Amino acid sequence: MTDRDGDPQDAIDARGERRRDGLDDRVFERSAGDGEGVPFVGAGPGDPRLLTIAGKELLEGADLVVHAGSLVNSELLEAYCAHAELVNSVGKDLEELIPLMRDAYEDGKRVVRLHSGDPAIYGAALEQMDALESEGVPTYVVPGVTSAFAASATLRTQLTLNEVANHVAFTRPQGKTLSEAEDHISEFVGMGDVTTCIYLGTHAVRETMDRLLKDGHDPETPVAVVYHASWPDEDVIVGTIGDVADRVEEAGYRASALVVVGDAVTGAGYERSYLYGDWASKSTSD
Numbered sequence: 631m632t633d634r635d636g637d638p639q640d641a642i643d644a645r646g647e648r649r650r651d652g653l654d655d656r657v658f659e660r661s662a663g664d665g666e667g668v669p670f671v672g673a674g675p676g677d678p679r680l681l682t683i684a685g686k687e688l689l690e691g692a693d694l695v696v697h698a699g700s701l702v703n704s705e706l707l708e709a710y711c712a713h714a715e716l717v718n719s720v721g722k723d724l725e726e727l728i729p730l731m732r733d734a735y736e737d738g739k740r741v742v743r744l745h746s747g748d749p750a751i752y753g754a755a756l757e758q759m760d761a762l763e764s765e766g767v768p769t770y771v772v773p774g775v776t777s778a779f780a781a782s783a784t785l786r787t788q789l790t791l792n793e794v795a796n797h798v799a800f801t802r803p804q805g806k807t808l809s810e811a812e813d814h815i816s817e818f819v820g821m822g823d824v825t826t827c828i829y830l831g832t833h834a835v836r837e838t839m840d841r842l843l844k845d846g847h848d849p850e851t852p853v854a855v856v857y858h859a860s861w862p863d864e865d866v867i868v869g870t871i872g873d874v875a876d877r878v879e880e881a882g883y884r885a886s887a888l889v890v891v892g893d894a895v896t897g898a899g900y901e902r903s904y905l906y907g908d909w910a911s912k913s914t915s916d
């Protein structure tokens with residue numbers, strides 16, 4: 631519950647118990663942020679308001695925050711980590727990061743490992759968690775909003791869309807990490823009813839689109855490149871397999887964008903789902 635100025639207010643429920651902000655405390659006795667050890671927190675795609683409440687509470691109480699560099703908005707760090715020591719993990723290897731987090735934890739400090747988006751997607755979180763656990767430091771995960779969801783919101787569409795896309799693939803293009811044989815973008819696009827969300831592929835839009843054309847995919851297939859989804863400088867390029875690379879090169883984007891391939895990009899051509907019955911047709915025939 632909030633008053634007109636947006637300040638939280640306490641309320642007494644029917645059983646005479648106090649509730650705050652509309653949330654029944656008994657339901658949230660154990661929240662996502664209550665685990666023991668070092669939490670691996672998803673910072674969300676950029677906009678600090680897309681951080682979860684559990685993540686915000688953990689950051690506000692942290693003494694040390696190890697964060698994922700430029701993919702985490704510095705405004706978020708300024709807003710919620712004012713009292714913490716900040717360490718940028720970019721360029722540091724596990725041999726440096728693990729002792730840093732372990733020693734701080736063993737000294738009684740509250741340590742948070744902050745990943746961009748959600749730690750479960752291209753975050754290499756598990757190897758750090760396993761390394762910490764093998765040093766006797768417990769770990770747990772607090773999820774975040776992955777950039778594909780932010781990009782979908784920016785496009786005002788759905789990644790799954792009735793009769794357009796029944797599946798979603800989170801993927802990345804071939805390169806240093808993925809061999810040519812492990813790159814499945816063409817297969818996903820070829821399935822027709824998959825929305826293919828390509829992470830870590832901004833620098834390779836031209837090569838990826840060329841491969842799709844070479845594999846015989848329809849050049850008119852919609853593609854969106856969403857740069858810095860949810861950031862103040864967010865930008866959207868909507869094109870096709872045939873023309874999007876020219877536009878991305880013109881804009882000069884080489885990193886920090888999500889490439890979405892498939893008909894769901896446009897939000898057009900869907901059939902109404904069964905979920906809401908016949909409401910719309912009834913209301914129009916009235």
Ligand SMILES: C[S@@+](CC[C@H](N)C(=O)[O-])C[C@H]1O[C@@H](n2cnc3c(N)ncnc32)[C@H](O)[C@@H]1O
Nearest residue numbers: 675746747748751776777829830858859887888
């Ligand atoms: C190392 S991966 C981390 C992904 C992150 N764990 C997530 O869930 O979004 C970095 C890639 O995520 C994508 N990315 C991250 N933040 C983004 C944003 N705000 N807008 C668009 N793409 C983003 C880009 O493709 C970038 O190359």
